[in-house]
Amino acid sequence: MTSVDKKAAWKETLEVLKLSVSPAIFSTWFSQTHLDKVEEGEGRATIHVGCSSSFVKTTIEGRYFGLVQDSLAKTMGKPCDLVFLVKQNPDRVSQELAGTPLFETEKKEQEDLLAAFTRTRVRPGFSFENFAVSSSNQMAHAAAEAVSANPGSAYNPLFIWGGVGVGKTHLMNAVGVMLLEKSPSTKILFCTGEDFTNDIVEGIRNKTTQSFREKYRKLSVLLIDDIQFIAGKDAVQEEFFHTFNAVTGAGGQIILASDRPPSEIAKLEERLRSRFEAGLIVDISPPDFELRCAIIQIKSKERGVALPMDLIQIIAGNVDSARKIEGFLIKLTSEARLRKTEIGEELVRSLLGKAEEGPLIKKASPGDVVTAVSKYFSVGKRSLLGESRARPIARPRQILMYLLRRELGLPLQEVGRLVGGRDHTTVMHAVEKITSLASNDVNIRGDLLGIKKSL
Structure with a gap:
């Protein structure tokens, strides 16, 4: 060519x-x-x-x-x-x-931006453009955008909390990306609570605390993920207290992320807790079904894969967090490339089946599962294992049979015996029914996940 x-x-x-x-x-x-x-x-x-x-x-x-x-x-x-x-x-x-x-001008601008991402540890792949927004994270997204438009005065500090894989780190990085795109020379640093702890420990050990203070206290924007890890460490909290005052006192912006709100961080000094609570505290809930669909669309597009909506909904109904979604899409595209085949419903369902093979409740006994289902649906064990075919009883009973068969691996006859002496064909029908519903009905999927977590 x-x-x-x-x-x-x-x-x-x-x-x-x-x-x-x-x-x-x-x-x-x-x-x-x-x-x-x-x-x-x-x-x-x-x-x-x-x-x-x-x-x-x-x-x-x-x-x-x-x-x-x-x-x-x-x-x-x-x-x-x-x-x-x-x-x-x-x-x-x-x-x-x-x-x-x-x-020469364009080349220098691009080189400056790349150098800025490296220097500040901000990840350019996490931007506002590829952040999916819904009711579960709308407030946090709006607050992060406001801070990026007016750092140091909109909300200071901005404290974002939520569970694993809900988008806290993404939003923090998105603020950094936007500010660096406006001005690559902005003094920003993204780090974790552990990084901050390690830096102060190293500074004390090597007698270089002054260089540590130069690094952190003269920043315009400080982004710290997993801030809860500094709790209980007196010297680290002392240093962070002074760093916080120095950065905010000079008009700088601080954004913190944690897996819990300041009021629930044990062994956090009261003076730090009061400063964290003086700004805006926003939480991010786990993504709902619609948000998971949007995340799948964004992540698959980044990987050059155009998934039809029916496959997106199947994946969203079975995978419950953004990180798991990204991992599943990597697995899906890799499997399709290795098999040299198109991504279709059969491949998606086969990989979802493998993902479910993990020993989520392998250590539980059949009695434990019966108790968990009974408590989850507020249905008495006698009714659950009895003859009633009323829907409020029948669906939990089908879920019970599904869990005993699919999760504990019990034989069909044994499941039937445990659930009121039922025939193995009844068990087969229940397992097939719940398997089908779990792929398309987010409520059934939520019920299964809720029961598994309780076990």
């Missing part, structure tokens, strides 16, 4: 990519790439994509591999294998040597 063909092919690919990612992500990452070499094979092509730095290569290869692969396949008209390498674009090098003022 000639040099002109390579340029045209990559230009067309970039046009496709522009439609799939935000302008900020495109200018930061994809504008730093070029098509270096094409190796034609039988029915496939191996594409060598050059990246301006190892940072760009690692990010695109890790987060956008599938998206680039699918975009190239559309352009080339055949399946493509990708090889990413660190190599400067010769056309850009020649432009740089020619001293084109506009090119």
